[in-house]
Amino acid sequence: MSTLTPYCVRCECANEIPVERTAAGGTAVCRCGREVRVPRLSELKRQAGELVELRVSALDRVRQLLLEQGLPPDPVCRITQRPTTDVLYLTVVCEEPRLRGNSSWWGLLFIGAGAFLVSLWLLPVYLLASREEPEVIAPETVFRLPVPIASDRQAQIRDYRESELRELLCTVPLYAQLLAEFPQARISLG
Numbered sequence: 001m002s003t004l005t006p007y008c009v010r011c012e013c014a015n016e017i018p019v020e021r022t023a024a025g026g027t028a029v030c031r032c033g034r035e036v037r038v039p040r041l042s043e044l045k046r047q048a049g050e051l052v053e054l055r056v057s058a059l060d061r062v063r064q065l066l067l068e069q070g071l072p073p074d075p076v077c078r079i080t081q082r083p084t085t086d087v088l089y090l091t092v093v094c095e096e097p098r099l100r101g102n103s104s105w106w107g108l109l110f111i112g113a114g115a116f117l118v119s120l121w122l123l124p125v126y127l128l129a130s131r132e133e134p135e136v137i138a139p140e141t142v143f144r145l146p147v148p149i150a151s152d153r154q155a156q157i158r159d160y161r162e163s164e165l166r167e168l169l170c171t172v173p174l175y176a177q178l179l180a181e182f183p184q185a186r187i188s189l190g
Contacts, residue, residue: 007044011036019044058177059094062143065174077150078171079157087146088154090165091190092175094182095141141182144190145175162187 008016011030019028024041038044065071077084147168149157160168165187170176179185 007048009036009038009044058174058181059141061174062145062178066143071174072146072148072172073174075148077148077153078168079153080150082150084148084150086149086151086154088149088157089144089146089190090169091188092143092145092169092178092182093140093186094143094178143178145169147172147175158189160189165189 007021007024008018009028010016011032011034013030013032013034015030015032017028017030017036019038021041021044023038024044026038027035028038030036039047062071065073072087075083075085077086157165157168166179169179169187
C-alpha cells in the first residue's frame with residue numbers, strides 16, 4: 001500500500017481494499033464486486049494505529065469541571081490579578097429552550113375574541129381543547145459560573161452592563177471559549 005492510501009478495509013471475501021482518506025464514510029468496491037462500507041476517518045485512523053485527536057467542546061469541559069467542582073480554574077482575581085479564594089457567580093444562558101406545540105396566549109385571545117362574537121360557549125371549549133403541553137425540542141443550557149473576584153471588588157461589578165460582564169468572563173480562557181461557541185449567550189449576575 002502506498003503512502004497515499006494508508007488505510008484499508010476488509011471485504012467479506014477476505015480481500016483487503018486500499019482506500020484513501022477521502023473515501024471515509026463512503027463505500028469501496030472489492031475485486032469480487034461487492035460494495036464495502038468505509039468507516040469514518042477517525043475509525044480508519046484508529047484501525048491503522050494512528051492517534052485520533054478528540055475535540056471536546058468548551059460546553060462539555062465546563063459541564064465536567066462544574067461536576068468535579070474544578071471551577072474556577074485558577075484562584076486569581078480577574079480585576080486585581082492577586083490570589084483570592086472569593087468568587088462571584090455569573091449566570092450564562094447559552095441556549096433558550098425551543099418548544100413545539102405551544103401556542104401563544106395572544107393568538108388564543110385573538111381567536112377567542114372572534115369566537116366570543118360568534119358564541120359565548122365556544123370560547124371556553126376552544127381554550128380547553130386547544131391547550132397542549134409543549135414538546136421540548138432543545139433543552140435550556142444555563143450555567144452558574146464562578147469567577148474569582150476579590151470580595152472588596154465585587155460591589156463594583158454589580159453595576160456592570162452585560163457587555164462588561166462578557167469581557168470579565170472572557171478573562172478566563174475556558175469561559176472565553178464557551179462564549180465563542182455561544183456568541184448570543186445572555187449573561188447576568190447571580
